[in-house]
Amino acid sequence: MDGADVLAIRTDELTKRYGETTAVDGLTMTVDRGTVYGFLGPNGAGKTTTMRMLTTLTRPTSGTGRVAGEPIADREAVTPHIGYLPEEPPIYDELTAREQLEYAAGLRDLPEDESAERIGSLLERFDLLADADRRIEGYSKGMRQKVGVIQAVLHEPVVAFLDEPTSGLDPRAARTMRETIADLADREMTIVLSTHILPVVDELADEIGVIHEGELVAQGDPETLKSRAETGETRSLEDAFLEVTRETPATERSTEPRPE
Numbered sequence: 001m002d003g004a005d006v007l008a009i010r011t012d013e014l015t016k017r018y019g020e021t022t023a024v025d026g027l028t029m030t031v032d033r034g035t036v037y038g039f040l041g042p043n044g045a046g047k048t049t050t051m052r053m054l055t056t057l058t059r060p061t062s063g064t065g066r067v068a069g070e071p072i073a074d075r076e077a078v079t080p081h082i083g084y085l086p087e088e089p090p091i092y093d094e095l096t097a098r099e100q101l102e103y104a105a106g107l108r109d110l111p112e113d114e115s116a117e118r119i120g121s122l123l124e125r126f127d128l129l130a131d132a133d134r135r136i137e138g139y140s141k142g143m144r145q146k147v148g149v150i151q152a153v154l155h156e157p158v159v160a161f162l163d164e165p166t167s168g169l170d171p172r173a174a175r176t177m178r179e180t181i182a183d184l185a186d187r188e189m190t191i192v193l194s195t196h197i198l199p200v201v202d203e204l205a206d207e208i209g210v211i212h213e214g215e216l217v218a219q220g221d222p223e224t225l226k227s228r229a230e231t232g233e234t235r236s237l238e239d240a241f242l243e244v245t246r247e248t249p250a251t252e253r254s255t256e257p258r259p260e
């Protein structure tokens, strides 16, 4: 197996600008297959923009990337291999959960009997079976979130991008979600997990990348990120996060003298 085969994601100088704003700034990163990658960063750091580029929903301004070995410039090649749970899951209020998931399975060309079985078992796992034939418009935020997650992993993609998967979930459902992510990773699915809930990342991630002001400022396994190189002592993931994403004082940001 050569290097490319073990990589789920590879980016090279990926950049996205919106007018004057540089949302993602020369991002170069790799994610091995079968890992849970905790993708962290403060509000506005560029996480969603990165995930939108990797899922082919937004074109980079410059730079390149590959997901599951396919170039992100080629949407048709990438899409079959990925699943995406965005902040607002794309689901139709007028459908029932089962109809929505059957529709999603149909878009993915999953054989009907196989998809019916997977849908049933995921609905059961997330305690949604009793409501599966009710319209989504009557669902709570957490129930919608569950449908969104099931939809993102139903076709067993090579890479699933999950943006705040535990958002709106009660403690039991949040635990089910964490267990499901761990199970999927055991079955070699690569999960990009973006969340502000650091204990979830600490529990699940094999590798963590921290993005700040569009740039990758730290990457490593959780233990390495938490250990303080100088003293060898261990700090919490929260402390490590706060340290690598500290605001850079304006005076240190540029060495250029300000014009008078």
Ligand SMILES: Nc1ncnc2c1ncn2[C@@H]1O[C@H](COP(=O)(O)OP(=O)(O)OP(=O)(O)O)[C@@H](O)[C@H]1O
Residues within 6 Å of the ligand: 018, 021, 022, 023, 024, 041, 042, 043, 044, 045, 046, 047, 048, 049, 050
């Ligand atoms: N469509 C857009 N038009 C203009 N600016 C945008 C657009 N999308 C994102 N941005 C800007 O790009 C930067 C990165 O935003 P992004 O949504 O990627 O951050 P994030 O890390 O996902 O933040 P959060 O944790 O708050 O969800 C921000 O400054 C944001 O205002």
